[in-house]
Amino acid sequence: MSTTMVVNRALFDEVMVPNYAPASVIPVRGQGSRVWDQNEREYIDFAGGIAVSSLGHCHPALVSALKQQADKLWHLSNVLTNEPALRLAKKLVDATFADKVYFANSGAEANEAAFKLARRWALDKFGEHKQQIISFGKSFHGRTFFTVTVGGQASYSDGFGPKPGGVVHAEFNNLDSVKALISDNTCAIVVEPIQGEGGIIPAEPAFLQGLRELCDQHNALLVFDEVQTGVGRTGKLYAYMNYGVTPDILTTAKSLGGGFPIGAMLTSNPIASHLKVGTHGSTYGGNPLACAVAEAVIDTINTPEVLAGVLQNEQLFRECLAEVNNQYQVFTEVRGQGMLLGAVLNEKYRGRARDFFLAAADQGLMALVAGPDVIRFAPSLVITERDIREGMQRFAAAVKQVVEA
Numbered sequence: 001m002s003t004t005m006v007v008n009r010a011l012f013d014e015v016m017v018p019n020y021a022p023a024s025v026i027p028v029r030g031q032g033s034r035v036w037d038q039n040e041r042e043y044i045d046f047a048g049g050i051a052v053s054s055l056g057h058c059h060p061a062l063v064s065a066l067k068q069q070a071d072k073l074w075h076l077s078n079v080l081t082n083e084p085a086l087r088l089a090k091k092l093v094d095a096t097f098a099d100k101v102y103f104a105n106s107g108a109e110a111n112e113a114a115f116k117l118a119r120r121w122a123l124d125k126f127g128e129h130k131q132q133i134i135s136f137g138k139s140f141h142g143r144t145f146f147t148v149t150v151g152g153q154a155s156y157s158d159g160f161g162p163k164p165g166g167v168v169h170a171e172f173n174n175l176d177s178v179k180a181l182i183s184d185n186t187c188a189i190v191v192e193p194i195q196g197e198g199g200i201i202p203a204e205p206a207f208l209q210g211l212r213e214l215c216d217q218h219n220a221l222l223v224f225d226e227v228q229t230g231v232g233r234t235g236k237l238y239a240y241m242n243y244g245v246t247p248d249i250l251t252t253a254k255s256l257g258g259g260f261p262i263g264a265m266l267t268s269n270p271i272a273s274h275l276k277v278g279t280h281g282s283t284y285g286g287n288p289l290a291c292a293v294a295e296a297v298i299d300t301i302n303t304p305e306v307l308a309g310v311l312q313n314e315q316l317f318r319e320c321l322a323e324v325n326n327q328y329q330v331f332t333e334v335r336g337q338g339m340l341l342g343a344v345l346n347e348k349y350r351g352r353a354r355d356f357f358l359a360a361a362d363q364g365l366m367a368l369v370a371g372p373d374v375i376r377f378a379p380s381l382v383i384t385e386r387d388i389r390e391g392m393q394r395f396a397a398a399v400k401q402v403v404e405a
């Protein structure tokens, strides 16, 4: 490494493809829910790397799992299996509706596998006609061409030539809009139990129940994209457990790795059997390093104490946000569940979520937006009361900054 190299934001523009617009600060280390930049400035992390750092930064259990595995075995490919993958799969199966697991490296890859499996299942069982996938406006399922096409924002899928066909979009939380589209040609309905990127919009229980019934009536698979809601974020291991509606396929990523890239698709035996040898795969999917870390994540999060703590943290977040709002009147409501919350800006501040996000960074707080009108919080599930209270003081200062500007 060259000692003369100046590593700063300007270097980004020089050497990186311009598809991102990162902030000018460059964090260099983190501990729990605190992060420090190149100038030793401290930030409280209410963003969690977009709902990924489920146990904060450098959690001892995850560091230990990673270091231990790093000294043993990094990679084999799927020509061979490995112990961490088998252990993790067993724990996911034991903790959920699923009988089988497929490992990928990201949320988009987990969804890609889910959509291909749904198509293959339908083709094998019913024939060529059964290809339609129904998803929802504003939904987000990843950035591969298939997943971005299933996603509900045309601006993400337009401009890349012909899209994969057979995908239609209904309106989220509107069962009639699904009834108008579904037929025996439908192979799957794909839905986020809480739309994340779309603005932290929870599905109504009757809506998910209705989707389940429509899928059963039309021999279609119900796919829950729990990439953002999964692994304890809503106070249950998976959000479907809050709704009492069981999907046929579930995808999980983000929080699953606690910051190490991994994704997984979970399903039942009869459906899994259609992904026969050679039908799908990944060089890195299920690699020992990722699976060792994810196993430690599941071991740590899937306990009554941690899951109950997520709901206690939610209470405190909601109380603090209510206080901020009493003082400054900026939100209409706070949506979401557990450590996935969205403060919805009122008429006066509509479209200005990014201003609040930037002011928060000024005040030493990392937050997120979910569209132009929602400030999103997706912190560590085990964030301390002290970090929440101090972070909220910084947030209040940020809101003051915007309101009084």
Ligand SMILES: *Cc1c(COP(=O)(O)O)cnc(C)c1O
Residues within 6 Å of the ligand: 105, 106, 107, 108, 109, 111, 140, 141, 142, 143, 192, 196, 197, 225, 226, 227, 228, 253, 254
């Ligand atoms: C983030 C996200 C994805 C994509 O995950 P990547 O790891 O970025 O590929 C898919 N679905 C949902 C609901 C997400 O929030």
